Amino acid sequence: MQKFSFNDKSLTLPDSAFELVEHLGFNSVKQAQWAWFELSGAVLSHYLADEAQRLQALLRFFYEERGFQADEQYFSIAAADLGMCFMQRRGNSTTLATALMLLARQLDLHMELLLLPGTTVIACSLAGEFRYIDPLTGRFLTRHDLHALVKGELGNAAPFKARYLKPGCNKLILMRMMSELKAACVLAHEFEAALECCNLMLDWYPDELNLHRERAFIAHQLGAIQVATADLQFFIDNNPHDPMVELVKMQLRELGEESQTFH
Incomplete structure:
Protein backbone atom coordinates (compact mmCIF):
# COMPACT_ATOMS: atom_id res chain seq x y z
CA MET A 1 0.00 0.00 0.00
CA LYS A 166 -18.53 20.00 21.81
CA PRO A 167 -18.84 19.77 18.00
CA GLY A 168 -16.35 17.59 16.16
CA CYS A 169 -13.93 19.32 13.77
CA ASN A 170 -13.03 17.76 10.41
CA LYS A 171 -10.01 16.02 11.94
CA LEU A 172 -12.05 14.38 14.71
CA ILE A 173 -14.80 13.38 12.29
CA LEU A 174 -12.22 11.71 10.05
CA MET A 175 -10.70 10.02 13.10
CA ARG A 176 -14.14 8.61 13.95
CA MET A 177 -14.55 7.43 10.35
CA MET A 178 -11.11 5.79 10.36
CA SER A 179 -11.85 4.07 13.66
CA GLU A 180 -15.12 2.69 12.29
CA LEU A 181 -13.46 1.65 9.02
CA LYS A 182 -10.71 -0.09 11.01
CA ALA A 183 -13.26 -2.05 13.05
CA ALA A 184 -15.20 -2.96 9.89
CA CYS A 185 -12.01 -4.11 8.16
CA VAL A 186 -11.14 -6.37 11.10
CA LEU A 187 -14.62 -7.94 10.96
CA ALA A 188 -14.16 -8.49 7.21
CA HIS A 189 -10.61 -9.88 7.72
CA GLU A 190 -9.25 -7.00 5.60
CA PHE A 191 -6.28 -6.77 7.94
CA GLU A 192 -3.96 -4.81 5.64
CA ALA A 193 -6.52 -2.00 5.34
CA ALA A 194 -7.18 -2.16 9.09
CA LEU A 195 -3.45 -1.82 9.75
CA GLU A 196 -3.28 1.21 7.48
CA CYS A 197 -6.14 2.84 9.39
CA CYS A 198 -4.17 2.34 12.61
CA ASN A 199 -1.04 3.77 10.99
CA LEU A 200 -2.89 6.88 9.81
CA MET A 201 -4.48 7.47 13.19
CA LEU A 202 -1.14 7.02 14.94
CA ASP A 203 0.38 9.58 12.58
CA TRP A 204 -2.00 12.06 14.21
CA TYR A 205 -1.94 10.68 17.76
CA PRO A 206 1.31 8.72 18.20
CA ASP A 207 0.89 8.33 21.97
CA GLU A 208 -2.62 6.85 21.85
CA LEU A 209 -1.94 3.65 23.81
CA ASN A 210 -5.07 1.71 22.89
CA LEU A 211 -4.30 2.26 19.20
CA HIS A 212 -0.90 0.65 19.71
CA ARG A 213 -2.57 -2.35 21.34
CA GLU A 214 -5.10 -2.61 18.52
CA ARG A 215 -2.36 -2.35 15.90
CA ALA A 216 -0.48 -5.15 17.68
CA PHE A 217 -3.48 -7.47 17.25
CA ILE A 218 -3.87 -6.55 13.58
CA ALA A 219 -0.15 -6.84 12.84
CA HIS A 220 -0.17 -10.29 14.46
CA GLN A 221 -2.89 -11.42 12.06
CA LEU A 222 -0.62 -10.36 9.18
CA GLY A 223 2.38 -12.16 10.65
CA ALA A 224 4.19 -8.89 11.41
CA ILE A 225 5.51 -10.15 14.75
CA GLN A 226 8.11 -7.40 15.22
CA VAL A 227 5.52 -4.65 14.75
CA ALA A 228 3.11 -6.38 17.14
CA THR A 229 5.86 -6.89 19.73
CA ALA A 230 6.98 -3.26 19.56
CA ASP A 231 3.41 -2.00 20.01
CA LEU A 232 2.71 -4.24 23.01
CA GLN A 233 5.98 -3.20 24.62
CA PHE A 234 5.09 0.45 24.02
CA PHE A 235 1.74 -0.11 25.76
CA ILE A 236 3.42 -1.76 28.77
CA ASP A 237 6.18 0.85 29.08
CA ASN A 238 3.78 3.78 28.95
CA ASN A 239 0.84 2.35 30.88
CA PRO A 240 2.32 0.11 33.62
CA HIS A 241 -0.65 0.46 36.00
CA ASP A 242 -3.40 -0.27 33.50
CA PRO A 243 -5.68 -3.17 34.58
CA MET A 244 -5.00 -4.79 31.19
CA VAL A 245 -1.21 -4.69 31.48
CA GLU A 246 -0.84 -8.28 32.79
CA LEU A 247 -2.87 -9.59 29.86
CA VAL A 248 -0.72 -7.54 27.49
CA LYS A 249 2.43 -8.96 29.08
CA MET A 250 1.06 -12.46 28.52
CA GLN A 251 0.35 -11.60 24.87
CA LEU A 252 3.90 -10.29 24.53
CA ARG A 253 5.36 -13.54 25.93
CA GLU A 254 3.24 -15.57 23.52
CA LEU A 255 4.49 -13.46 20.62
CA GLY A 256 8.06 -14.08 21.72
CA GLU A 257 7.46 -17.84 21.77
CA GLU A 258 5.77 -17.68 18.37
CA SER A 259 8.67 -15.71 16.94
CA GLN A 260 11.17 -18.30 18.21
CA THR A 261 9.13 -21.14 16.78
CA PHE A 262 8.86 -19.36 13.43
CA HIS A 263 12.61 -18.89 13.20
Missing part, protein backbone atom coordinates in the same frame (compact mmCIF):
# COMPACT_ATOMS: atom_id res chain seq x y z
CA GLN A 2 1.43 3.37 -1.03
CA LYS A 3 2.32 6.02 1.54
CA PHE A 4 -0.62 8.29 2.29
CA SER A 5 -1.00 11.13 4.76
CA PHE A 6 -3.37 13.94 5.62
CA ASN A 7 -2.30 17.55 5.95
CA ASP A 8 -4.27 18.94 8.90
CA LYS A 9 -4.66 22.32 7.19
CA SER A 10 -6.14 20.87 4.01
CA LEU A 11 -8.71 18.51 5.54
CA THR A 12 -12.09 18.96 3.89
CA LEU A 13 -15.35 17.08 3.85
CA PRO A 14 -16.38 15.19 1.86
CA ASP A 15 -13.16 15.07 -0.22
CA SER A 16 -10.75 13.88 2.48
CA ALA A 17 -13.13 11.05 3.39
CA PHE A 18 -13.37 10.02 -0.28
CA GLU A 19 -9.57 10.06 -0.62
CA LEU A 20 -9.15 7.93 2.50
CA VAL A 21 -11.44 5.17 1.26
CA GLU A 22 -9.88 5.15 -2.21
CA HIS A 23 -6.46 4.82 -0.57
CA LEU A 24 -7.73 1.81 1.38
CA GLY A 25 -8.88 0.27 -1.90
CA PHE A 26 -12.63 0.21 -1.31
CA ASN A 27 -14.09 2.96 -3.50
CA SER A 28 -13.33 5.49 -6.22
CA VAL A 29 -13.05 9.20 -5.46
CA LYS A 30 -14.67 10.05 -8.81
CA GLN A 31 -17.69 7.81 -8.23
CA ALA A 32 -18.17 9.21 -4.74
CA GLN A 33 -17.84 12.79 -6.01
CA TRP A 34 -20.45 12.29 -8.74
CA ALA A 35 -22.93 10.96 -6.18
CA TRP A 36 -22.22 13.95 -3.94
CA PHE A 37 -22.53 16.47 -6.79
CA GLU A 38 -25.91 15.04 -7.81
CA LEU A 39 -27.32 15.24 -4.27
CA SER A 40 -25.82 18.63 -3.45
CA GLY A 41 -27.41 20.07 -6.60
CA ALA A 42 -30.78 18.42 -6.10
CA VAL A 43 -31.19 19.64 -2.51
CA LEU A 44 -31.03 23.29 -3.61
CA SER A 45 -34.63 23.11 -4.83
CA HIS A 46 -35.61 22.89 -1.13
CA TYR A 47 -34.20 26.31 -0.27
CA LEU A 48 -37.15 27.96 1.50
CA ALA A 49 -37.11 31.44 3.02
CA ASP A 50 -38.20 30.27 6.47
CA GLU A 51 -35.35 28.52 8.28
CA ALA A 52 -37.53 26.07 10.21
CA GLN A 53 -39.40 25.09 7.03
CA ARG A 54 -36.05 24.73 5.25
CA LEU A 55 -34.89 22.25 7.91
CA GLN A 56 -38.08 20.22 7.61
CA ALA A 57 -37.72 20.23 3.81
CA LEU A 58 -34.14 18.97 4.13
CA LEU A 59 -35.21 16.14 6.43
CA ARG A 60 -38.00 15.13 4.04
CA PHE A 61 -35.57 15.23 1.10
CA PHE A 62 -32.98 13.14 2.93
CA TYR A 63 -35.12 10.48 4.63
CA GLU A 64 -38.27 10.31 2.50
CA GLU A 65 -37.45 11.45 -1.04
CA ARG A 66 -33.94 9.99 -1.21
CA GLY A 67 -34.49 7.21 1.33
CA PHE A 68 -31.35 7.50 3.44
CA GLN A 69 -31.38 5.01 6.30
CA ALA A 70 -29.23 2.84 8.53
CA ASP A 71 -27.40 0.10 6.66
CA GLU A 72 -28.63 -3.40 7.50
CA GLN A 73 -24.96 -4.38 7.68
CA TYR A 74 -24.37 -1.59 10.17
CA PHE A 75 -20.77 -2.51 11.05
CA SER A 76 -19.67 -3.15 7.46
CA ILE A 77 -17.04 -1.33 5.44
CA ALA A 78 -19.74 0.05 3.13
CA ALA A 79 -21.67 1.56 6.06
CA ALA A 80 -18.51 3.35 7.26
CA ASP A 81 -17.67 4.68 3.77
CA LEU A 82 -19.04 8.19 3.15
CA GLY A 83 -18.92 7.74 -0.62
CA MET A 84 -20.97 4.54 -0.44
CA CYS A 85 -23.40 6.36 1.85
CA PHE A 86 -24.01 8.93 -0.90
CA MET A 87 -24.28 6.26 -3.59
CA GLN A 88 -26.38 3.63 -1.81
CA ARG A 89 -28.27 5.89 0.64
CA ARG A 90 -27.18 3.61 3.49
CA GLY A 91 -24.73 4.23 6.29
CA ASN A 92 -23.90 4.22 9.97
CA SER A 93 -24.53 7.12 12.33
CA THR A 94 -21.29 8.90 11.36
CA THR A 95 -21.63 8.67 7.58
CA LEU A 96 -25.34 9.54 7.64
CA ALA A 97 -24.73 12.47 9.99
CA THR A 98 -21.88 13.75 7.81
CA ALA A 99 -23.95 13.44 4.65
CA LEU A 100 -26.85 15.34 6.22
CA MET A 101 -24.54 18.03 7.63
CA LEU A 102 -22.96 18.61 4.22
CA LEU A 103 -26.35 18.88 2.50
CA ALA A 104 -27.50 21.28 5.23
CA ARG A 105 -24.62 23.61 4.32
CA GLN A 106 -26.02 23.81 0.79
CA LEU A 107 -29.17 25.27 2.33
CA ASP A 108 -27.32 27.61 4.72
CA LEU A 109 -28.41 25.54 7.71
CA HIS A 110 -25.91 25.24 10.55
CA MET A 111 -25.35 21.62 11.57
CA GLU A 112 -22.44 20.09 13.46
CA LEU A 113 -21.62 16.57 14.62
CA LEU A 114 -21.51 15.44 18.24
CA LEU A 115 -19.19 12.43 18.55
CA LEU A 116 -20.80 10.65 21.49
CA PRO A 117 -19.32 7.39 22.78
CA GLY A 118 -20.36 4.72 20.31
CA THR A 119 -22.56 6.90 18.11
CA THR A 120 -22.73 10.21 16.28
CA VAL A 121 -25.63 12.68 16.45
CA ILE A 122 -26.35 16.05 14.85
CA ALA A 123 -26.65 19.40 16.57
CA CYS A 124 -28.59 21.94 14.52
CA SER A 125 -28.68 25.62 15.46
CA LEU A 126 -32.14 27.00 14.72
CA ALA A 127 -33.37 30.44 15.83
CA GLY A 128 -30.58 30.62 18.38
CA GLU A 129 -31.37 27.23 19.94
CA PHE A 130 -29.80 23.82 19.39
CA ARG A 131 -31.92 20.94 18.15
CA TYR A 132 -30.50 17.43 18.27
CA ILE A 133 -31.19 14.93 15.48
CA ASP A 134 -30.72 11.18 15.29
CA PRO A 135 -29.03 10.69 11.89
CA LEU A 136 -30.33 7.12 11.62
CA THR A 137 -33.96 8.21 11.60
CA GLY A 138 -34.19 12.01 11.37
CA ARG A 139 -35.99 12.05 14.72
CA PHE A 140 -35.41 14.98 17.07
CA LEU A 141 -33.70 14.09 20.34
CA THR A 142 -33.74 15.64 23.81
CA ARG A 143 -30.76 16.02 26.16
CA HIS A 144 -32.26 13.09 28.07
CA ASP A 145 -32.14 11.01 24.87
CA LEU A 146 -28.46 11.92 24.38
CA HIS A 147 -27.67 10.78 27.91
CA ALA A 148 -29.55 7.53 27.28
CA LEU A 149 -27.34 6.90 24.22
CA VAL A 150 -24.23 7.42 26.36
CA LYS A 151 -25.57 5.07 29.04
CA GLY A 152 -26.33 2.48 26.38
CA GLU A 153 -22.67 2.52 25.38
CA LEU A 154 -20.91 3.01 28.73
CA GLY A 155 -23.39 1.67 31.30
CA ASN A 156 -26.20 3.10 33.42
CA ALA A 157 -23.81 4.85 35.80
CA ALA A 158 -22.14 6.85 33.02
CA PRO A 159 -22.46 10.64 33.50
CA PHE A 160 -23.23 13.00 30.64
CA LYS A 161 -20.08 15.08 30.25
CA ALA A 162 -20.08 18.64 28.94
CA ARG A 163 -17.47 17.72 26.33
CA TYR A 164 -20.00 15.45 24.61
CA LEU A 165 -21.72 18.63 23.38
Whole structure:
Protein backbone atom coordinates (compact mmCIF):
# COMPACT_ATOMS: atom_id res chain seq x y z
CA MET A 1 0.00 0.00 0.00
CA GLN A 2 1.43 3.37 -1.03
CA LYS A 3 2.32 6.02 1.54
CA PHE A 4 -0.62 8.29 2.29
CA SER A 5 -1.00 11.13 4.76
CA PHE A 6 -3.37 13.94 5.62
CA ASN A 7 -2.30 17.55 5.95
CA ASP A 8 -4.27 18.94 8.90
CA LYS A 9 -4.66 22.32 7.19
CA SER A 10 -6.14 20.87 4.01
CA LEU A 11 -8.71 18.51 5.54
CA THR A 12 -12.09 18.96 3.89
CA LEU A 13 -15.35 17.08 3.85
CA PRO A 14 -16.38 15.19 1.86
CA ASP A 15 -13.16 15.07 -0.22
CA SER A 16 -10.75 13.88 2.48
CA ALA A 17 -13.13 11.05 3.39
CA PHE A 18 -13.37 10.02 -0.28
CA GLU A 19 -9.57 10.06 -0.62
CA LEU A 20 -9.15 7.93 2.50
CA VAL A 21 -11.44 5.17 1.26
CA GLU A 22 -9.88 5.15 -2.21
CA HIS A 23 -6.46 4.82 -0.57
CA LEU A 24 -7.73 1.81 1.38
CA GLY A 25 -8.88 0.27 -1.90
CA PHE A 26 -12.63 0.21 -1.31
CA ASN A 27 -14.09 2.96 -3.50
CA SER A 28 -13.33 5.49 -6.22
CA VAL A 29 -13.05 9.20 -5.46
CA LYS A 30 -14.67 10.05 -8.81
CA GLN A 31 -17.69 7.81 -8.23
CA ALA A 32 -18.17 9.21 -4.74
CA GLN A 33 -17.84 12.79 -6.01
CA TRP A 34 -20.45 12.29 -8.74
CA ALA A 35 -22.93 10.96 -6.18
CA TRP A 36 -22.22 13.95 -3.94
CA PHE A 37 -22.53 16.47 -6.79
CA GLU A 38 -25.91 15.04 -7.81
CA LEU A 39 -27.32 15.24 -4.27
CA SER A 40 -25.82 18.63 -3.45
CA GLY A 41 -27.41 20.07 -6.60
CA ALA A 42 -30.78 18.42 -6.10
CA VAL A 43 -31.19 19.64 -2.51
CA LEU A 44 -31.03 23.29 -3.61
CA SER A 45 -34.63 23.11 -4.83
CA HIS A 46 -35.61 22.89 -1.13
CA TYR A 47 -34.20 26.31 -0.27
CA LEU A 48 -37.15 27.96 1.50
CA ALA A 49 -37.11 31.44 3.02
CA ASP A 50 -38.20 30.27 6.47
CA GLU A 51 -35.35 28.52 8.28
CA ALA A 52 -37.53 26.07 10.21
CA GLN A 53 -39.40 25.09 7.03
CA ARG A 54 -36.05 24.73 5.25
CA LEU A 55 -34.89 22.25 7.91
CA GLN A 56 -38.08 20.22 7.61
CA ALA A 57 -37.72 20.23 3.81
CA LEU A 58 -34.14 18.97 4.13
CA LEU A 59 -35.21 16.14 6.43
CA ARG A 60 -38.00 15.13 4.04
CA PHE A 61 -35.57 15.23 1.10
CA PHE A 62 -32.98 13.14 2.93
CA TYR A 63 -35.12 10.48 4.63
CA GLU A 64 -38.27 10.31 2.50
CA GLU A 65 -37.45 11.45 -1.04
CA ARG A 66 -33.94 9.99 -1.21
CA GLY A 67 -34.49 7.21 1.33
CA PHE A 68 -31.35 7.50 3.44
CA GLN A 69 -31.38 5.01 6.30
CA ALA A 70 -29.23 2.84 8.53
CA ASP A 71 -27.40 0.10 6.66
CA GLU A 72 -28.63 -3.40 7.50
CA GLN A 73 -24.96 -4.38 7.68
CA TYR A 74 -24.37 -1.59 10.17
CA PHE A 75 -20.77 -2.51 11.05
CA SER A 76 -19.67 -3.15 7.46
CA ILE A 77 -17.04 -1.33 5.44
CA ALA A 78 -19.74 0.05 3.13
CA ALA A 79 -21.67 1.56 6.06
CA ALA A 80 -18.51 3.35 7.26
CA ASP A 81 -17.67 4.68 3.77
CA LEU A 82 -19.04 8.19 3.15
CA GLY A 83 -18.92 7.74 -0.62
CA MET A 84 -20.97 4.54 -0.44
CA CYS A 85 -23.40 6.36 1.85
CA PHE A 86 -24.01 8.93 -0.90
CA MET A 87 -24.28 6.26 -3.59
CA GLN A 88 -26.38 3.63 -1.81
CA ARG A 89 -28.27 5.89 0.64
CA ARG A 90 -27.18 3.61 3.49
CA GLY A 91 -24.73 4.23 6.29
CA ASN A 92 -23.90 4.22 9.97
CA SER A 93 -24.53 7.12 12.33
CA THR A 94 -21.29 8.90 11.36
CA THR A 95 -21.63 8.67 7.58
CA LEU A 96 -25.34 9.54 7.64
CA ALA A 97 -24.73 12.47 9.99
CA THR A 98 -21.88 13.75 7.81
CA ALA A 99 -23.95 13.44 4.65
CA LEU A 100 -26.85 15.34 6.22
CA MET A 101 -24.54 18.03 7.63
CA LEU A 102 -22.96 18.61 4.22
CA LEU A 103 -26.35 18.88 2.50
CA ALA A 104 -27.50 21.28 5.23
CA ARG A 105 -24.62 23.61 4.32
CA GLN A 106 -26.02 23.81 0.79
CA LEU A 107 -29.17 25.27 2.33
CA ASP A 108 -27.32 27.61 4.72
CA LEU A 109 -28.41 25.54 7.71
CA HIS A 110 -25.91 25.24 10.55
CA MET A 111 -25.35 21.62 11.57
CA GLU A 112 -22.44 20.09 13.46
CA LEU A 113 -21.62 16.57 14.62
CA LEU A 114 -21.51 15.44 18.24
CA LEU A 115 -19.19 12.43 18.55
CA LEU A 116 -20.80 10.65 21.49
CA PRO A 117 -19.32 7.39 22.78
CA GLY A 118 -20.36 4.72 20.31
CA THR A 119 -22.56 6.90 18.11
CA THR A 120 -22.73 10.21 16.28
CA VAL A 121 -25.63 12.68 16.45
CA ILE A 122 -26.35 16.05 14.85
CA ALA A 123 -26.65 19.40 16.57
CA CYS A 124 -28.59 21.94 14.52
CA SER A 125 -28.68 25.62 15.46
CA LEU A 126 -32.14 27.00 14.72
CA ALA A 127 -33.37 30.44 15.83
CA GLY A 128 -30.58 30.62 18.38
CA GLU A 129 -31.37 27.23 19.94
CA PHE A 130 -29.80 23.82 19.39
CA ARG A 131 -31.92 20.94 18.15
CA TYR A 132 -30.50 17.43 18.27
CA ILE A 133 -31.19 14.93 15.48
CA ASP A 134 -30.72 11.18 15.29
CA PRO A 135 -29.03 10.69 11.89
CA LEU A 136 -30.33 7.12 11.62
CA THR A 137 -33.96 8.21 11.60
CA GLY A 138 -34.19 12.01 11.37
CA ARG A 139 -35.99 12.05 14.72
CA PHE A 140 -35.41 14.98 17.07
CA LEU A 141 -33.70 14.09 20.34
CA THR A 142 -33.74 15.64 23.81
CA ARG A 143 -30.76 16.02 26.16
CA HIS A 144 -32.26 13.09 28.07
CA ASP A 145 -32.14 11.01 24.87
CA LEU A 146 -28.46 11.92 24.38
CA HIS A 147 -27.67 10.78 27.91
CA ALA A 148 -29.55 7.53 27.28
CA LEU A 149 -27.34 6.90 24.22
CA VAL A 150 -24.23 7.42 26.36
CA LYS A 151 -25.57 5.07 29.04
CA GLY A 152 -26.33 2.48 26.38
CA GLU A 153 -22.67 2.52 25.38
CA LEU A 154 -20.91 3.01 28.73
CA GLY A 155 -23.39 1.67 31.30
CA ASN A 156 -26.20 3.10 33.42
CA ALA A 157 -23.81 4.85 35.80
CA ALA A 158 -22.14 6.85 33.02
CA PRO A 159 -22.46 10.64 33.50
CA PHE A 160 -23.23 13.00 30.64
CA LYS A 161 -20.08 15.08 30.25
CA ALA A 162 -20.08 18.64 28.94
CA ARG A 163 -17.47 17.72 26.33
CA TYR A 164 -20.00 15.45 24.61
CA LEU A 165 -21.72 18.63 23.38
CA LYS A 166 -18.53 20.00 21.81
CA PRO A 167 -18.84 19.77 18.00
CA GLY A 168 -16.35 17.59 16.16
CA CYS A 169 -13.93 19.32 13.77
CA ASN A 170 -13.03 17.76 10.41
CA LYS A 171 -10.01 16.02 11.94
CA LEU A 172 -12.05 14.38 14.71
CA ILE A 173 -14.80 13.38 12.29
CA LEU A 174 -12.22 11.71 10.05
CA MET A 175 -10.70 10.02 13.10
CA ARG A 176 -14.14 8.61 13.95
CA MET A 177 -14.55 7.43 10.35
CA MET A 178 -11.11 5.79 10.36
CA SER A 179 -11.85 4.07 13.66
CA GLU A 180 -15.12 2.69 12.29
CA LEU A 181 -13.46 1.65 9.02
CA LYS A 182 -10.71 -0.09 11.01
CA ALA A 183 -13.26 -2.05 13.05
CA ALA A 184 -15.20 -2.96 9.89
CA CYS A 185 -12.01 -4.11 8.16
CA VAL A 186 -11.14 -6.37 11.10
CA LEU A 187 -14.62 -7.94 10.96
CA ALA A 188 -14.16 -8.49 7.21
CA HIS A 189 -10.61 -9.88 7.72
CA GLU A 190 -9.25 -7.00 5.60
CA PHE A 191 -6.28 -6.77 7.94
CA GLU A 192 -3.96 -4.81 5.64
CA ALA A 193 -6.52 -2.00 5.34
CA ALA A 194 -7.18 -2.16 9.09
CA LEU A 195 -3.45 -1.82 9.75
CA GLU A 196 -3.28 1.21 7.48
CA CYS A 197 -6.14 2.84 9.39
CA CYS A 198 -4.17 2.34 12.61
CA ASN A 199 -1.04 3.77 10.99
CA LEU A 200 -2.89 6.88 9.81
CA MET A 201 -4.48 7.47 13.19
CA LEU A 202 -1.14 7.02 14.94
CA ASP A 203 0.38 9.58 12.58
CA TRP A 204 -2.00 12.06 14.21
CA TYR A 205 -1.94 10.68 17.76
CA PRO A 206 1.31 8.72 18.20
CA ASP A 207 0.89 8.33 21.97
CA GLU A 208 -2.62 6.85 21.85
CA LEU A 209 -1.94 3.65 23.81
CA ASN A 210 -5.07 1.71 22.89
CA LEU A 211 -4.30 2.26 19.20
CA HIS A 212 -0.90 0.65 19.71
CA ARG A 213 -2.57 -2.35 21.34
CA GLU A 214 -5.10 -2.61 18.52
CA ARG A 215 -2.36 -2.35 15.90
CA ALA A 216 -0.48 -5.15 17.68
CA PHE A 217 -3.48 -7.47 17.25
CA ILE A 218 -3.87 -6.55 13.58
CA ALA A 219 -0.15 -6.84 12.84
CA HIS A 220 -0.17 -10.29 14.46
CA GLN A 221 -2.89 -11.42 12.06
CA LEU A 222 -0.62 -10.36 9.18
CA GLY A 223 2.38 -12.16 10.65
CA ALA A 224 4.19 -8.89 11.41
CA ILE A 225 5.51 -10.15 14.75
CA GLN A 226 8.11 -7.40 15.22
CA VAL A 227 5.52 -4.65 14.75
CA ALA A 228 3.11 -6.38 17.14
CA THR A 229 5.86 -6.89 19.73
CA ALA A 230 6.98 -3.26 19.56
CA ASP A 231 3.41 -2.00 20.01
CA LEU A 232 2.71 -4.24 23.01
CA GLN A 233 5.98 -3.20 24.62
CA PHE A 234 5.09 0.45 24.02
CA PHE A 235 1.74 -0.11 25.76
CA ILE A 236 3.42 -1.76 28.77
CA ASP A 237 6.18 0.85 29.08
CA ASN A 238 3.78 3.78 28.95
CA ASN A 239 0.84 2.35 30.88
CA PRO A 240 2.32 0.11 33.62
CA HIS A 241 -0.65 0.46 36.00
CA ASP A 242 -3.40 -0.27 33.50
CA PRO A 243 -5.68 -3.17 34.58
CA MET A 244 -5.00 -4.79 31.19
CA VAL A 245 -1.21 -4.69 31.48
CA GLU A 246 -0.84 -8.28 32.79
CA LEU A 247 -2.87 -9.59 29.86
CA VAL A 248 -0.72 -7.54 27.49
CA LYS A 249 2.43 -8.96 29.08
CA MET A 250 1.06 -12.46 28.52
CA GLN A 251 0.35 -11.60 24.87
CA LEU A 252 3.90 -10.29 24.53
CA ARG A 253 5.36 -13.54 25.93
CA GLU A 254 3.24 -15.57 23.52
CA LEU A 255 4.49 -13.46 20.62
CA GLY A 256 8.06 -14.08 21.72
CA GLU A 257 7.46 -17.84 21.77
CA GLU A 258 5.77 -17.68 18.37
CA SER A 259 8.67 -15.71 16.94
CA GLN A 260 11.17 -18.30 18.21
CA THR A 261 9.13 -21.14 16.78
CA PHE A 262 8.86 -19.36 13.43
CA HIS A 263 12.61 -18.89 13.20
